[in-house]
Amino acid sequence: MNFSNLLIIWYLQNKRNLPWRKTVNPYYIWLSEIILQQTRVDQGMAYYLRFVEKFPTVKDLAFASEEQVLKLWQGLGYYSRARNLHFSANYIVHERQGKFPTTYNELIKLKGVGDYTASAIASICFNENTAVVDGNVYRVLARYFGIKTPINTTEGIKEFKKIAQELIDVKKPGTHNQAVMEFGARLCKPQNPDCSICVLNNSCVALSKNQIKELPVKLNITTIKKRYFNYLVIQTEDNMTKMEKRKKGVWKNLYEFPLIETENNIDELQLISHEKFTNLFEELHVTIKLFNNENVIHKLTHQHIYTKFWIIKTSISINISHPWETVKEYPVSTLIDNFLKLYKYN
Numbered sequence: 511m512n513f514s515n516l517l518i519i520w521y522l523q524n525k526r527n528l529p530w531r532k533t534v535n536p537y538y539i540w541l542s543e544i545i546l547q548q549t550r551v552d553q554g555m556a557y558y559l560r561f562v563e564k565f566p567t568v569k570d571l572a573f574a575s576e577e578q579v580l581k582l583w584q585g586l587g588y589y590s591r592a593r594n595l596h597f598s599a600n601y602i603v604h605e606r607q608g609k610f611p612t613t614y615n616e617l618i619k620l621k622g623v624g625d626y627t628a629s630a631i632a633s634i635c636f637n638e639n640t641a642v643v644d645g646n647v648y649r650v651l652a653r654y655f656g657i658k659t660p661i662n663t664t665e666g667i668k669e670f671k672k673i674a675q676e677l678i679d680v681k682k683p684g685t686h687n688q689a690v691m692e693f694g695a696r697l698c699k700p701q702n703p704d705c706s707i708c709v710l711n712n713s714c715v716a717l718s719k720n721q722i723k724e725l726p727v728k729l730n731i732t733t734i735k736k737r738y739f740n741y742l743v744i745q746t747e748d749n750m751t752k753m754e755k756r757k758k759g760v761w762k763n764l765y766e767f768p769l770i771e772t773e774n775n776i777d778e779l780q781l782i783s784h785e786k787f788t789n790l791f792e793e794l795h796v797t798i799k800l801f802n803n804e805n806v807i808h809k810l811t812h813q814h815i816y817t818k819f820w821i822i823k824t825s826i827s828i829n830i831s832h833p834w835e836t837v838k839e840y841p842v843s844t845l846i847d848n849f850l851k852l853y854k855y856n
């Protein structure tokens with residue numbers, strides 16, 4: 511039996527019962543695939559169910575405000591996914607008269623949809639013969655064939671895509687793709703794969719050559735940047751504060767307290783002499799208290815954010831127009847959300 515047949519039989523006997531596996535509606539498959547990029551199934555499940563309930567059709571998603579979509583996405587991270595979903599839903603409804611793209615070539619034109627997602631939707635929903643290559647597929651192929659080409663290089667991306675495409679079962683491309691991904695997620699896992707019960711263990715190169723821990727190869731090209739955030743959490747006597755909409759970066763269009771970003775850790779004296787601070791509180795009487803003595807360190811893929819929350823109490827609310835009781839309605843980052851869970855404003 512060949513690679514694909516073995517995996518499909520294994521898949522049909524072992525697949526998890528997941529809600530997006532009960533449908534071939536491209537809108538639902540698209541939602542699930544975008545949510546599951548960079549997110550574990552157990553975490554993504556609740557978000558998928560919430561999105562399907564709140565926005566049962568692509569039209570419902572398109573007609574929602576971006577703020578509603580971001581609020582529902584809150585806590586999942588990589589917020590560009592939510593912004594792109596909303597943008598593409600609008601594109602489908604307004605530019606394509608609500609007709610969902612049905613081919614790989616059309617799907618890949620959607621904002622936020624790359625080779626992986628276009629292949630997944632095209633094969634699962636429209637039986638198109640396009641192989642998916644995600645982290646799980648890289649791992650299975652690298653180990654089974656003993657491929658040492660780094661997966662995060664142009665050469666590696668091309669090589670793995672070509673092999674994946676050659677292996678696909680042209681009669682059942684969707685099932686084949688899901689089988690390889692599920693097999694990588696559940697059996698050929700990153701740590702301690704279950705080789706003893708693996709249906710491929712007779713012919714797996716990594717197993718026979720004892721190379722499982724070395725494969726797949728990934729070049730270490732990530733550099734982590736340190737950033738220093740000082741949030742000004744304003745608290746007026748009449749329970750008002752100030753929130754701002756972030757203009758760029760991964761948290762674009764999410765809300766946050768006025769932010770002073772600095773090159774290094776700063777103390778209170780350096781804070782009050784900062785231009786943004788003096789502009790905000792010019793001639794106002796304020797008292798300042800640091801909320802967290804230790805920096806809160808928020809880790810994103812390429813950056814670690816060292817954060818201080820400064821509680822600024824003042825009696826006057828000029829330009830400070832957000833009542834505290836409405837703050838939780840705004841879409842915010844997990845960093846701000848965690849702070850809000852701890853802070854008692856009155």
Ligand code: SF4
Pocket residue numbers: 650653654697698699703704705708709710711714715716717722
């Ligand atoms: S034998 Fe082990 S390493 Fe090889 S494909 Fe199976 S689970 Fe993965």
